[in-house]
Amino acid sequence: MAETMNALDLLARDHREVEDLFTQYEATTDTERKTEIAHQVVHDLAVHGEIEELRFYPRLREVLDNGDALADEAIEEHLAIKNTLNDLDSMTAEDDGFDDRMRELMAEVRHHVQEEEGELFTGLRQALDEEELQTLGEKLERARSMVPTRPHPGAPTSPGAKAAASPPVALIDRIRDAIRNAGD
């Protein structure tokens, strides 16, 4: 892939893609399309959150003085997001409260993105050079194909515990994705 693997660019690109899906959601009244967009958002954010927890926050803890505090806060925000994603995952736009959940998600994600791209990205940009950011980006990209693709609010957030718990979950998620995609 010719694209940059700079970790911060890669995560920011994920953020822009989800924001774009939010914009598409807000622009449609078609319930089938709304469901489709929401389930894409669920998938994309589940994967994004997993790779951050697995590879990004641990690095943050290593290199920033306040890395532990920043990572803990981000993981707490992830939990709120995962809970909302989990609700949306089992709903369709025909269900009562779907729009409300989606609006809640947008607010949570916009807040999280702002925090992440602010203090957190700024700190890492100062602490790591371009080569280190590239290496981290490559690790994030590699993790993408291995992590669970659905929200699991009760699952462990530390890399060690994930290594043990995630693989079977990731496999089942991909089977569920295949079934859902076949139905769409």
Ligand SMILES: [Fe+2]
């Ligand atoms: Fe993020």
